[in-house]
Amino acid sequence: MNPIPSRILLIDDAEIEHLTMQRMLHKIPAARVSLDWVSSFSEAIAALDRDEYDLYLVDFRLGHHSGLDLIRHARSRGNSKPIIVLTGHGNPMVDAAATDAGANDYLVKGEIDAVLLERSMRYATRHAKTLAKLDQRLAECQMTANKLAVESGRRAAAEADVLKVLRQTMSDQEAERQRIARELHDDLGQLVTLMQFGLDALGRDAPSGAELAAKTASLKQIATDIGTRLHRIAWEVRPTALDTLGLEDAIAQLAASWEPHCSLRFDLHLGIGERRLSAEVEVALYRIVQEGITNVVRHADASRVGIILEFRGSEVICIVEDDGCGISATPEQQSSRRLGLVGMRERLASVNGTVELESEVGKGTALFVRVPI
Numbered sequence: 343m344n345p346i347p348s349r350i351l352l353i354d355d356a357e358i359e360h361l362t363m364q365r366m367l368h369k370i371p372a373a374r375v376s377l378d379w380v381s382s383f384s385e386a387i388a389a390l391d392r393d394e395y396d397l398y399l400v401d402f403r404l405g406h407h408s409g410l411d412l413i414r415h416a417r418s419r420g421n422s423k424p425i426i427v428l429t430g431h432g433n434p435m436v437d438a439a440a441t442d443a444g445a446n447d448y449l450v451k452g453e454i455d456a457v458l459l460e461r462s463m464r465y466a467t468r469h470a471k472t473l474a475k476l477d478q479r480l481a482e483c484q485m486t487a488n489k490l491a492v493e494s495g496r497r498a499a500a501e502a503d504v505l506k507v508l509r510q511t512m513s514d515q516e517a518e519r520q521r522i523a524r525e526l527h528d529d530l531g532q533l534v535t536l537m538q539f540g541l542d543a544l545g546r547d548a549p550s551g552a553e554l555a556a557k558t559a560s561l562k563q564i565a566t567d568i569g570t571r572l573h574r575i576a577w578e579v580r581p582t583a584l585d586t587l588g589l590e591d592a593i594a595q596l597a598a599s600w601e602p603h604c605s606l607r608f609d610l611h612l613g614i615g616e617r618r619l620s621a622e623v624e625v626a627l628y629r630i631v632q633e634g635i636t637n638v639v640r641h642a643d644a645s646r647v648g649i650i651l652e653f654r655g656s657e658v659i660c661i662v663e664d665d666g667c668g669i670s671a672t673p674e675q676q677s678s679r680r681l682g683l684v685g686m687r688e689r690l691a692s693v694n695g696t697v698e699l700e701s702e703v704g705k706g707t708a709l710f711v712r713v714p715i
Contacts, residue, residue, distance in 0.1 A: 346370065346373045346374075346375060346460065346463055346464070347375070347395075347396030347397035347424070347463060347467060348374060348375060348376060348396055349375075349376050349378075349394070349395045349396045349397075350367075350375055350376065350377050350378070350395060350396065350397045350398070350399065350463075351377075351378050351379070351380065351389055351395040351397075351398050351399070352377060352378070352379045352380075352399045353379075353380055353381075353386045353389075353398065353399065353400045353401060353404065353409065353412065354379070354381065354399070354400075354401040354404070354428065355381045355382070355401065355404055355405050356381075356401075357379075357381070359401070359428070359451070360377070360379040363377060363399065363459075364377055366454065366455065366456045366459050367456075367459070369456035370456050370459070370460045373460070378395070382404075382405075383404055383405065383407040383412070386400075386404070386412050387412065387415060390412060390415060390416040390419070390421055391419060393419075393421050393423065395423065396423060396424075396467075397423060397424045397425070397426070397463060397466065397467065398416070398423060398424070398425045398426070399426050399428055400412055400413060400425055400426070400427055400428065400445070401427075401428045401429075402427055402428060402429035402430070402436065402440075402448075403429075403430075409427060409428075410427075410439060410440065410443040410445075413425055413427070413440075413443040413444045413445055414443050414444060416444070417443075417444035422470060422473070422474045422477070423470060424446045424447075424463070424466035424467045424469065424470035425444065425445050425446055425466070425470075426445065426446065426447045426448065426449060426462055426463070426466050427440040427445045427447070427448035427449070428448070428449055428451055429448055429449070429450060429451065430450070430451055430452070431450065432448065432449075432450035432453070436448060446465070446466035446467075446469040446470050446473075447462050447465055447466040447469065449462055503684045504684065504688065506684075507684050507685045507688060510685070533564050533567055533568050533571075534568065536564055537561055537564045537565065537568075540557060540560060540561045540564070541561070584624060584625065584628055588616065588618055588624070589614065589618075589619060589624045589627060589628060589651070590612045590614055590615070590651065592624075592628055593610070593612060593628065593631055593649060593651065594610060594612065596628070596631065596632060596635070597610060597635070597647075597649065600635060600639070604639050605645065606635075606638065606639070606644065606645065606646065606647050607645060607646045607647070608646075608647050608648075608649065609646060609647070609648040609649070610648075610649050611648070611649070611650045611651070611652070612649070612650075612651045612652075613650075613651060613652035613653070614651055614652060614653060614658065617653075619658065619715065620693075622692060622693050623658070623693050623695075623713055623715070626689050626690055626692070626693050626695065626713070627651070627658070627660050627711065627713065629689060630660065630662075630686050630689065630690070630697065630709075630711055631649060631660065631662055633682060633685075633686065634662035634709050635647060635662070637682060638662075638664045638666060638707075641666075641667075642664045642666025642667060642668075642706070642707060643666050643667045644664035644665050644666030644667075644706065645665060645666075646664065646665045647662065647663070647664050648661070648662070648663045648664070649661070649662055650663075653715070656714060656715060657712050657713060657714055657715065658712075658713050658715050659710075659711070659712055660710075660711040660713075661708060661709065661710055661711070662708070662709040662711075663706060663707065663708035663709070664706050664707055664708075665705070665706045666706050666707065667703065667704060667706075668701045668702050668703040668704055668705055668706055668707055669699075669701040669703065669707060683697065683699050686709075686711075690711065690713065693713055694713070694714055695711060695712060695713035695714070696711070696712050697709065697710065697711045697712075698710045
């Protein structure tokens with residue numbers, strides 16, 4: 343059973359109601375109640391704002407004001423204490439109006455006795471506590487709903503990014519296939535055709551010794567060019583040094599292969615030595631360095647690229663930094679860099695790695711990769 347509230351405030355403009363309420367409270371067995379009284383609307387507002395009482399008895403009509411306005415004010419300020427409306431005439435309309443305003447019960451003045459007053463105070467206290475719990479649960483549900491909405495938005499954005507990455511990857515793969523096909527058809531195909539013509543000429547004619555030596559040397563050079571270009575294409579598809587020599591040498595060869603084709607100077611600080619990582623980690627790091635260099639060449643307008651590869655504690659760290667223009671304000675370039683970063687994160691997810699991008703306009707960009715070992 344809920345205890346009788348110990349501190350009660352009566353809000354009524356008639357002093358006789360204060361005296362009557364005191365007499366009735368004294369008749370309640372084992373009740374230790376302190377009853378205070380305010381008679382004006384302004385005093386009532388101040389008392390409700392202080393929220394120092396356990397229960398409030400509020401007259402339905404307070405001079406020219408309505409007690410229901412006091413209740414609405416109290417509830418709007420977060421006062422959740424039990425409130426009982428006192429009215430001279432009880433009917434369903436008064437009940438509905440008091441409930442809508444936020445009252446927990448109402449009593450008809452001419453019908454109040456000690457028993458009814460005690461019951462009403464216990465009921466109002468229990469009702470107020472129940473409503474407070476419901477409000478708390480509602481607030482918690484709203485907070486959970488807000489968190490779910492935020493998380494749903496993040497997931498939708500992540501899924502959209504992944505979808506863009508997949509589309510970009512498919513487009514890049516198709517473009518790479520077309521490039522390789524063109525090289526095989528136009529470049530290597532031309533060399534093979536020249537070799538075929540040369541062999542046909544040797545078969546038709548019987549050249550002299552000097553002529554034969556010159557044609558043979560020419561065919562050998564064509565064969566050498568074919569081998570060199572096939573090796574380069576195979577390296578781009580899958581560097582053999584990654585399997586045979588390890589990540590450090592593969593990155594060094596990657597930088598060396600770029601230098602003749604761009605104006606970049608490469609500063610390499612490779613500190614993992616001969617220690618081998620798992621094949622998955624080596625491939626992931628190599629491809630990210632490869633992507634990082636490609637981005638520098640395409641977007642950074644840089645003169646230097648630094649590549650750091652080393653162990654730090656239980657992680658392998660890879661940093662690719664340049665002294666270029668930084669992330670441009672151009673939306674297309676920002677989108678390209680963002681999708682590239684998402685693609686790197688997707689690649690690193692399979693080896694529990696992380697990647698972060700730091701950039702300052704006019705001062706360059708740095709890519710930080712961490713993979714646990």
